[in-house]
Amino acid sequence: MDPFLQIVVSCLLPLLLIFICYHLKKSSSSTNSGPILAPEAAGAWPIIGHLHLFGGKNLTHKTLGAMADKDGPIFTIKLGSHKVVVVNNGEIAKDCLTTHDMAFSTRPTIVASKLLGYNYAMFGFAPYGDYWREMRKIATVELLSNQRLDLLKHIWSSEVDTWASELYNKLCLEKGSEKNRVLVDMKRWFGDLTEKDFMDVMLNILDGANVDGVDADTINKATCLNLMLAGSDTTMIALTWALSLLLNNPNKLQKAQLELDQIVGRERNVEESDIQNLIYLQAIIKETIRLYPPSPLLLRATKEDCTLTCGYHVRKGTRLMVNTWKIQREERVWGHNSEEFEPERFLTSHKEVDLRGKLGFEMVSFGGGRRSCHREKKAESFTMMGEEGLRTGRRWGWEVTVGVVGEGRRGWGFRG
Numbered sequence: 001m002d003p004f005l006q007i008v009v010s011c012l013l014p015l016l017l018i019f020i021c022y023h024l025k026k027s028s029s030s031t032n033s034g035p036i037l038a039p040e041a042a043g044a045w046p047i048i049g050h051l052h053l054f055g056g057k058n059l060t061h062k063t064l065g066a067m068a069d070k071d072g073p074i075f076t077i078k079l080g081s082h083k084v085v086v087v088n089n090g091e092i093a094k095d096c097l098t099t100h101d102m103a104f105s106t107r108p109t110i111v112a113s114k115l116l117g118y119n120y121a122m123f124g125f126a127p128y129g130d131y132w133r134e135m136r137k138i139a140t141v142e143l144l145s146n147q148r149l150d151l152l153k154h155i156w157s158s159e160v161d162t163w164a165s166e167l168y169n170k171l172c173l174e175k176g177s178e179k180n181r182v183l184v185d186m187k188r189w190f191g192d193l194t195e196k197d198f199m200d201v202m203l204n205i206l207d208g209a210n211v212d213g214v215d216a217d218t219i220n221k222a223t224c225l226n227l228m229l230a231g232s233d234t235t236m237i238a239l240t241w242a243l244s245l246l247l248n249n250p251n252k253l254q255k256a257q258l259e260l261d262q263i264v265g266r267e268r269n270v271e272e273s274d275i276q277n278l279i280y281l282q283a284i285i286k287e288t289i290r291l292y293p294p295s296p297l298l299l300r301a302t303k304e305d306c307t308l309t310c311g312y313h314v315r316k317g318t319r320l321m322v323n324t325w326k327i328q329r330e331e332r333v334w335g336h337n338s339e340e341f342e343p344e345r346f347l348t349s350h351k352e353v354d355l356r357g358k359l360g361f362e363m364v365s366f367g368g369g370r371r372s373c374h375r376e377k378k379a380e381s382f383t384m385m386g387e388e389g390l391r392t393g394r395r396w397g398w399e400v401t402v403g404v405v406g407e408g409r410r411g412w413g414f415r416g
């Protein structure tokens, strides 16, 4: 045989065999009369499964959303050797995160969490178990309790003030550079605002003790980093989107400014106690988080076998992805204008919907069940205080210019 042909045949033959085995295995498993599994989405390749569909320019939650339009509200995909069940519907998400909360209460053990998260010492990424339980208790009771945050309230308030002053100074210094306009990267500014330090409190609480075999120093580093990542990135994303949406919707911005003028006035900053009266601003935050959830996919793993109410069986070890982004744009729930920025819906047609999914799971931005975000209420007020920090600029006589902002587009600024 021609040597070239020999090489081609020896490379292709094993691939062909793998392909045939894969399809034989697939067809034999589909004729098994075992428990019913959610259907597998089309397009899997041997060995890598659906991996080739992700990455590149397309965002994962959008790709999965488009797959849901074809494959239905619940389907499975394969990411290499890992099977993932993908949920795109509020009712099924509620079933997973409340009725079967225990079965889905762990996080997947991924290499990134091990290597970057101090060997799973960052409790938000840790598997379900004694360490996670203990750390979640410490975080809830000692670090993020209302009492602790009230004690730190003055720091937050002065941070907002300093931040707004620095931003204003930057605008004054650079004023006139381009027809009185200054381009500001608000994502970076919001990022600076939300960084907090819990280290002192942790040093006092731990006092050299170790939790489930993890030493105090590692716990301290991991927990502070976890809270900074969990709290600052998400809040920064929500603030940046809120600002962007307001700039693109000047009539909503005016309504928000009017409400602030009426409830707070121009002589002082917003305080946390004002937030309950800032009804329209609350609706803006909810609508921002609905359209652009900072965590568009919830990631869990299955700790034990379970059968969902819809009849599908999920095996232990399967990963769970809840597509928050898709659920929060479902036309069936949010109406024909589900893709539009319409804060008013939270004052009228969707008045009863709250961020914690108490009513149904129309909103899943903060997750659900025992692994949910435990500071969702505070997150909402942090975001609003940040928004207000920005608007304190009104008192100094500068106003936001209406620019064109959108996904991947820049070009907004302030006018002094």
Ligand code: HEM
Pocket (backbone or CB within 6 Å): 123, 124, 125, 136, 139, 144, 226, 227, 228, 230, 231, 232, 234, 235, 238, 289, 293, 294, 295, 298, 299, 300, 364, 365, 366, 367, 368, 369, 370, 371, 372, 373, 374, 375, 376, 378, 379, 380, 382, 383
């Ligand atoms: C707009 C702001 C925020 C959003 C949208 C958000 C969203 C989320 C989501 C989706 C999860 C995963 C929930 C699940 O798997 O069910 C989560 C977990 C978590 N969040 Fe937040 N979060 C925000 C702000 C904060 C803040 C301010 C803090 C605290 C400083 C925080 C601390 C945490 C922690 C520690 C976890 C891990 C919980 C666990 O695994 O036990 N988050 N967050």
